[in-house]
Amino acid sequence: MAFPSAPGWNNLPNGVFSPEIYSKKVQTAFRKSTVVGSITNSDYFGEISAFGDTVKIIKEPEISVRSYARGAQIVAQDLVDSDFTLTIDQSNYAAFRVDDIETSFSHVNWENLASNRMAYRLKDNHDQEVLGYMCGYKQAAPHAVAGVARVAADIPGTKALTEAGADELLPTMKLSRPSFSNISSAGSVGDSIPVAVRLTGATSLPTTFASPLMILSRMKRLLDLQNVPTEGRFVVIDPYFEEIMRDEQGVFVNKDFAVEGGELNNGRIATGLHGFDIYRSQNLPAIGTGPGTAGTSAQSTNFGIIVAGHKAAVATAERIQKTEKFRLQDSFGDMVRTMHLYGRKILRPEALTVARWNVA
DSSP states (O other): OOSOOOTTOOSSTTOTTSOOOOOSSOOOOOOOOOOHHHHSBOTTGGGOOSTTOEEEEEOOOOOOOOOOOTTOOOOOOOOOOOEEEEEOOEEEEEEEEEEHHHHHHOSSOHHHHHHHHHHHHHHHHHHHHHHHHHHTEEOSSTTSOOOEEOOGGGOOSOOSSTTSOTTSSOGGGEEOGGGOTTOOSOOOTTOOEEEOOOOTTOOSOOSSOBOHHHHHHHHHHHHHHTTOOSTTEEEEEOHHHHHHHHHSSHHHHHHHBBOTTSOOTTSEEEEEETTEEEEEOSOSOEETTOTTOOOSSOOSSSEEEEEEEEGGGEEEEEEEEEEEEEEOSSSSEEEEEEEEEEEEEESOGGGEEEEEEEEO
């Protein structure tokens, strides 16, 4: 009973005059934005049909340029054909059941509610897994951000470039603490970059950290050196990185850092900053205690990763293989289940760059 009674008041002592009312409005859980569909290409989507399918992707042949003198004999080179594979090797499912009594006597449509949540959770897990793959990491379990380094056995199909590492990324496209010579204290390749705001009016580079715009500048330079087209570039950042970036060099950020009509549903929060479309995601890899781990000393166990590149760098192909509803055999009720199949492949590792970082 919600209402208290004065001492000695015994009228309607059980409180049933005030029944509990269950609202027909259901409180739905908050949902994270997913970004993978916006930063990868799905050109090969129509070429898959089932789990385990592979798509052979033919690489452009290399052409050599030779000098020429008048009257010289022309020698035509032989074209070398090569390919790599996109494999549909990821499979997830979700299922729930609703008893007939729950369907008949409940004022809430549990099947619709659960179906909506099921679709979101499959999409969210796909986003977490693919973002981790793009950064060189894998999930320890479904519904977890990637935090385990990928090894050679995890490579789906074949590598696009033989010089890529076991994570299919190029070592030269990875930013870590030694990438910033302004940071004076010692550090090793792979240590995270301490990141903080570089205040407006600073006359020299910081000596204990890098700023968000310094990191984006280096990512831009790495992509420029690989001749990656400027149209279609993206960078995916986490909320910690976004907070620092919004505090930095306000006059320059405010000029470029804007999306017409406000934030979009796919997580894009800005366009045009150093040539990148900026996406925010909580599905980026987090190693150890993640990017919010504060400190300027060399850090190799607790950090986050941001990724930048071009939409052509990674291909994804997915499908809902089957969704079905059927009667339960051992009780009165229905089961609803669905299977999600997908594959992902780094096609152009030269068009992907990652940075390990933590809050300074």
